[in-house]
Amino acid sequence: MSGAHAHGSAVDSLFVEAESAVHGLAPEAKLVALVGFVVAAALTPRTSVWAFGVYAVAIWLVVFVSHVPVRVVLRRLAVIVPFVIFAVLIPFIGGGEQTQVLGVSLSVDGLWAMWNILAKASIGATASIVLSATTRVPDVLTGLTRLRVPRVLVAIIAFMMRYLDLLVRQLGRMRTSMTARCHDPRWLWQVKPIASSAGALFVRSYERGERVHQAMLARGYTGTMPTLDRRPATAVDWSRAASLPLVAVVTLIVAVVL
Amino acid sequence: MSCAPLSVSQLRFTYPGEHHAALDGIDLEVTAGERVALLGPNGSGKTTFVMHLNGLLELQNGAITIGDLVMSEDNLREIRRRVGAVFQDADDQLFMPTVRDDVAFGPANLGVAGDELDRLVVETLERVGAGALIDRSPHHLSGGEKRRVAIATVLSMSPHLLVLDEPTSGLDPAGRRELIDLLVSLPQTQMIVTHDLPFALQICPRSVIISGGRVVADGPTRELLADTALLAQHRLELPFGFDPTRV
Numbered sequence: 320m321s322g323a324h325a326h327g328s329a330v331d332s333l334f335v336e337a338e339s340a341v342h343g344l345a346p347e348a349k350l351v352a353l354v355g356f357v358v359a360a361a362l363t364p365r366t367s368v369w370a371f372g373v374y375a376v377a378i379w380l381v382v383f384v385s386h387v388p389v390r391v392v393l394r395r396l397a398v399i400v401p402f403v404i405f406a407v408l409i410p411f412i413g414g415g416e417q418t419q420v421l422g423v424s425l426s427v428d429g430l431w432a433m434w435n436i437l438a439k440a441s442i443g444a445t446a447s448i449v450l451s452a453t454t455r456v457p458d459v460l461t462g463l464t465r466l467r468v469p470r471v472l473v474a475i476i477a478f479m480m481r482y483l484d485l486l487v488r489q490l491g492r493m494r495t496s497m498t499a500r501c502h503d504p505r506w507l508w509q510v511k512p513i514a515s516s517a518g519a520l521f522v523r524s525y526e527r528g529e530r531v532h533q534a535m536l537a538r539g540y541t542g543t544m545p546t547l548d549r550r551p552a553t554a555v556d557w558s559r560a561a562s563l564p565l566v567a568v569v570t571l572i573v574a575v576v577l
Numbered sequence: 578m579s580c581a582p583l584s585v586s587q588l589r590f591t592y593p594g595e596h597h598a599a600l601d602g603i604d605l606e607v608t609a610g611e612r613v614a615l616l617g618p619n620g621s622g623k624t625t626f627v628m629h630l631n632g633l634l635e636l637q638n639g640a641i642t643i644g645d646l647v648m649s650e651d652n653l654r655e656i657r658r659r660v661g662a663v664f665q666d667a668d669d670q671l672f673m674p675t676v677r678d679d680v681a682f683g684p685a686n687l688g689v690a691g692d693e694l695d696r697l698v699v700e701t702l703e704r705v706g707a708g709a710l711i712d713r714s715p716h717h718l719s720g721g722e723k724r725r726v727a728i729a730t731v732l733s734m735s736p737h738l739l740v741l742d743e744p745t746s747g748l749d750p751a752g753r754r755e756l757i758d759l760l761v762s763l764p765q766t767q768m769i770v771t772h773d774l775p776f777a778l779q780i781c782p783r784s785v786i787i788s789g790g791r792v793v794a795d796g797p798t799r800e801l802l803a804d805t806a807l808l809a810q811h812r813l814e815l816p817f818g819f820d821p822t823r824v
């Protein structure tokens with residue numbers, strides 16, 4: 320049990336504790352800024368290479384202001400590796416006009432497609448990493464509520480997060496107890512206990528869900544989550560957060576017009 | 578804060594699909610402000626009984642009255658406000674993202690909002706000595722901290738009757754002592770399920786022993802715990818070397 324505690328929650332682990340202007344912004348302002356920025360980047364024509372340079376500079380400025388260590392951001396960028404692998408394959412398999420690079424024949428269209436995916440994926444991912452590193456999950460949920468996302472939807476996300484956490488810990492405990500009884504699955508034919516424990520895990524989680532529901536009923540829950548809004552975004556929050564998408568939108572307009 | 582008497586008569590309950598009755602005719606009277614320990618072996622029906630007190634299990638047979646309110650579908654909401662139940666596993670009790678929201682959940686459901694809600698949350702957490710935990714995530718607290726917060730989540734609804742299911746399980750000796758201080762300081766009528774007999778003796782003048790879904794003994798805790806034959810018959814054991822007549 321204590322081991323699982325030491326590892327903390329799977330959910331809150333993305334948050335990086337620090338004092339910064341970005342951490343202090345109201346979550347709803349950050350959410351809107353993120354969406355605005357990413358949409359602008361996604362809409363930018365891939366041939367406007369300079370525009371992506373502007374986006375990269377803008378988002379990395381935010382990283383520096385947020386005091387989130389650069390190596391943390393780079394490590395988390397590893398999530399886009401699958402896209403990268405996919406993207407670098409395109410020039411090899413793409414058709415149309417070909418160009419020679421180091422004696423290899425590559426598709427020009429494919430190269431542009433690769434650039435497009437790499438640039439947009441890395442900029443979008445960096446922006447999301449900044450949000451998740453500077454905003455706690457509960458605050459993101461509060462932000463969603465304030466943005467008028469239906470309360471039921473927010474409640475579902477909240478419980479998913481909560482249960483994910485309990486589930487991971489439950490699984491950890493079951494694995495510990497199996498290991499304690501000398502079960503050490505290394506080979507495929509040894510996984511049967513793990514597979515059957517998935518069933519037990521489900522039953523346990525289901526029962527826990529029932530008990531939590533009862534605890535909610537006991538405290539007057541009647542089917543709708545109460546609003547617990549505090550400290551909504553101020554004009555200062557909005558204007559600070561707006562600077563990022565504003566830069567992006569201006570860049571986008573220039574890129575499209577040129 | 579006020580406290581309410583509790584009256585239970587001929588309470589019977591069988592879980593759906595089971596043959597054996599989990600509760601087999603419970604009769605119990607508790608006066609306002611009394612602190613009563615509910616003792617009994619594993620599977621004797623204590624948790625099942627507790628779940629009845631705020632209507633989490635539907636009444637099959639018998640009657641429950643809390644203060645002037647009779648347990649019924651119509652009164653359920655008010656009964657749940659008056660009865661604060663703290664469950665056996667604190668992880669079930671705490672389900673909101675932060676301690677603050679968890680403590681606010683009950684009163685918010687009752688319509689408390691804004692500054693009043695904020696004040697209530699802070700006050701209640703101070704009351705249980707957990708003021709510093711307000712912005713923490715409840716599932717990362719220690720067992721003792723979780724227990725305090727769990728108690729705060731029901732205290733914030735100003736209940737008249739507090740029902741606690743095994744509140745000392747998983748607490749270290751200091752945590753246990755702090756819990757004792759807290760419970761003794763609360764004015765509410767209290768029904769405390771426990772396997773910790775010295776704990777029962779320390780804070781509950783009266784004890785009820787449940788076994789096989791029935792009340793088999795009801796009297797002053799000191800007398801019950803001194804009756805070795807009674808305890809042995811119902812699988813209750815005092816810690817080694819503990820003498821209830823000499824505490």
Ligand SMILES: Nc1ncnc2c1ncn2[C@@H]1O[C@H](COP(=O)(O)OP(=O)(O)OP(=O)(O)O)[C@@H](O)[C@H]1O
Binds near residue numbers: 592620624625
């Ligand atoms: N959800 C359920 N479905 C069917 N039977 C149940 C259920 N919960 C409890 N029981 C049965 O009802 C009886 C009383 O259980 P209960 O949980 O009330 O005991 P308890 O006194 O709280 O025990 P413990 O000291 O172990 O917590 C037991 O025989 C138990 O197996």
Ligand SMILES: [Mg+2]
Binds near residue numbers: 623624625665742
């Ligand atoms: Mg029990």
